[in-house]
Amino acid sequence: MKITLLGYGKMGRIIEKLATEDGHEVVLRVDENNRAQITAADLRTCNVAIDFSRPDAAIDNIRLALEAGVPVVVGTTGWHDRLDEVSGWVAEKGGALFYATNFSIGVNLFFATARYLASRIRAEPYTASIEETHHTEKLDAPSGTALTLEEGVRKALGGQPIAIASYREDQVPGTHLLRFASPIDTLEIVHTAHSREGFARGALAAAEWVRHRSGVFTMSDMLSQD
Numbered sequence: 436m437k438i439t440l441l442g443y444g445k446m447g448r449i450i451e452k453l454a455t456e457d458g459h460e461v462v463l464r465v466d467e468n469n470r471a472q473i474t475a476a477d478l479r480t481c482n483v484a485i486d487f488s489r490p491d492a493a494i495d496n497i498r499l500a501l502e503a504g505v506p507v508v509v510g511t512t513g514w515h516d517r518l519d520e521v522s523g524w525v526a527e528k529g530g531a532l533f534y535a536t537n538f539s540i541g542v543n544l545f546f547a548t549a550r551y552l553a554s555r556i557r558a559e560p561y562t563a564s565i566e567e568t569h570h571t572e573k574l575d576a577p578s579g580t581a582l583t584l585e586e587g588v589r590k591a592l593g594g595q596p597i598a599i600a601s602y603r604e605d606q607v608p609g610t611h612l613l614r615f616a617s618p619i620d621t622l623e624i625v626h627t628a629h630s631r632e633g634f635a636r637g638a639l640a641a642a643e644w645v646r647h648r649s650g651v652f653t654m655s656d657m658l659s660q661d
């Protein structure tokens with residue numbers, strides 16, 4: 436694949452390393468310094484664009500890729516409240532968008548496990564809560580992953596909002612914990628990312644998967660989960 440990287444920070448750089456090792460080619464790197472000079476024409480030589488930029492930059496980058504007619508994979512968090520509007524643009528353009536708050540396979544198994552537990556625990560006297568810990572450079576809180584987790588567990592429990600606590604510590608790639616507490620016992624599941632490799636490998640898998648499709652997709656589509 437010929438790849439445009441929209442955002443060339445921690446995630447953009449590891450995606451480039453893994454993509455190159457797998458025989459793909461990064462043909463364009465976009466960051467805050469050159470973004471104003473980039474037009475849709477610049478993207479037309481690539482097969483797919485991958486956005487790991489900033490919460491306030493992702494929407495314009497998605498629009499750019501759609502104008503270029505290039506499928507776009509978006510890992511950036513903090514913009515999903517506008518997903519309906521963005522999905523409308525994808526339909527208008529006949530384009531392709533693959534978005535996920537977390538591309539790692541482990542976290543997506545964690546989401547499925549969390550929903551299963553919540554559906555079984557629904558009638559029991561447990562209080563659910565979520566904790567997320569990330570590095571101190573993270574711009575958004577709660578994390579996108581915590582919000583996705585909360586949505587899935589809340590629906591499976593029958594609608595009660597779940598408290599999310601956010602912690603910021605040096606160098607932490609991403610840790611998420613779901614707790615069901617009762618006076619009798621406490622049940623916890625936790626996902627700990629040891630590096631950013633799982634996020635990057637998942638984003639590259641999504642890029643391969645989406646490049647010949649049109650529409651709006653997320654991890655459950657690729658992993659055939661419910």
Ligand SMILES: NC(=O)C1=CN([C@@H]2O[C@H](COP(=O)(O)OP(=O)(O)OC[C@H]3O[C@@H](n4cnc5c(N)ncnc54)[C@H](OP(=O)(O)O)[C@@H]3O)[C@@H](O)[C@H]2O)C=CC1
Binds near residue numbers: 445447465535538
């Ligand atoms: N879905 C997932 O699995 C994951 C999602 N993320 C999310 O991805 C995003 C990026 O994370 P991370 O790589 O750690 O962040 P970084 O801060 O390390 O990198 C962000 C990059 O975006 C660039 N940038 C800033 N403005 C623009 C713009 N308008 N257009 C294009 N690029 C721009 C920055 O440029 P400059 O350096 O010049 O400022 C920088 O290169 C965050 O929202 C994070 O939450 C992170 C990991 C996994």
Ligand SMILES: O=C(O)C1=N[C@H](C(=O)O)C[C@H](O)C1
Binds near residue numbers: 512536577579581608
């Ligand atoms: O900013 C990060 O680093 C991460 N962001 C995503 C999120 O907001 O959930 C995914 C991962 O946890 C790392």
